[in-house]
Amino acid sequence: MLNKRERQLINVYRKLYDILQTHLSFILSLINNDIRKELKKNSKLKGLYKNERCFIIGNAPSLKYQDLSKLANEYVFTVNSLVKSPLFSVVNPSFHFFADPEFFINDNAILKQLLVDKNNLNLFIPYVYKKSFLTSMPSLRAHTYTFYYKKSQANKIIKTIDLSKGIPSFLNVILYAIYVAIYMGFNEIYLLGVDMTGFLLHYELNKINDKYAHVYQETKKEHKKNINRIKERGLDNEFYLKAFGRTFEQFKIINSYCEKNNIKLRNATHGGALDCIQRVNFESLKF
Numbered sequence: 001m002l003n004k005r006e007r008q009l010i011n012v013y014r015k016l017y018d019i020l021q022t023h024l025s026f027i028l029s030l031i032n033n034d035i036r037k038e039l040k041k042n043s044k045l046k047g048l049y050k051n052e053r054c055f056i057i058g059n060a061p062s063l064k065y066q067d068l069s070k071l072a073n074e075y076v077f078t079v080n081s082l083v084k085s086p087l088f089s090v091v092n093p094s095f096h097f098f099a100d101p102e103f104f105i106n107d108n109a110i111l112k113q114l115l116v117d118k119n120n121l122n123l124f125i126p127y128v129y130k131k132s133f134l135t136s137m138p139s140l141r142a143h144t145y146t147f148y149y150k151k152s153q154a155n156k157i158i159k160t161i162d163l164s165k166g167i168p169s170f171l172n173v174i175l176y177a178i179y180v181a182i183y184m185g186f187n188e189i190y191l192l193g194v195d196m197t198g199f200l201l202h203y204e205l206n207k208i209n210d211k212y213a214h215v216y217q218e219t220k221k222e223h224k225k226n227i228n229r230i231k232e233r234g235l236d237n238e239f240y241l242k243a244f245g246r247t248f249e250q251f252k253i254i255n256s257y258c259e260k261n262n263i264k265l266r267n268a269t270h271g272g273a274l275d276c277i278q279r280v281n282f283e284s285l286k287f
Helices: 004-031 033-045 061-065 068-073 080-084 087-091 101-105 108-115 127-136 138-143 173-183 198-203 220-232 237-260
Strands: 053-057 075-079 095-097 122-126 144-147 149-153 167-169 188-192 264-267
Touching (some): 033 144, 033 173, 053 173, 075 087, 101 108, 101 127, 122 127, 122 138, 127 144, 138 144, 198 237, 237 264
Parallel strands (some): 053 075, 053 188, 075 095, 095 122, 122 144
């Protein structure tokens, strides 16, 4: 067991490492011409939808209990594997985020679904996957934007929102979507399907539990693959609970920014565990 001094030294090391990684990311974004070019492209998005409202949709099962056809004429952000669900066509999103490395390493079939009748869909992907993504999806180049995240996680007050520079590293793709929506000028942002109950799934790894997982159907093969990945990496309940705790903290951080800048960020999710963002009833909204 570590003594008090050893724990203090480890904490100091972690802080120094975090600072070093942040500065290295910033320096790289300045000297790498391709990064600067990609981030400059984002500048045209700044304030483009000033004073408009948008809806950011997660992948949680609570979406089954809400009439998403109401969003037909709204600005909608979707994320990750919602492309697997029929709801993807129902909401007909304007913007879609991919953040999980799995999509770029093993899931190209999912990405290719976007090519079907989705030519006007704007995509956001991490810069690190830009080259491989556009090599396999050249037709999406004109509608693909990249975000360059710093190595350090967002764990303090956000002072500015700037997509033309390196941004904090978030633990949940919804947070990236909120960040970009703010940059684009939306001043009313509603969250749907952000249940934040996924950590409960890991208590029973050997069961297919769609109550806490996702709105889309997961095959037995996919479920087995996910179980093996979790076990191989040693991702136990402690890991997930800590990760979710940090994610909740990041939601509080970005919500605080919205409150200070008169941006209406609201949670219209049906139920769920996200309690740090003011709730509204989706059915009570005017469309």
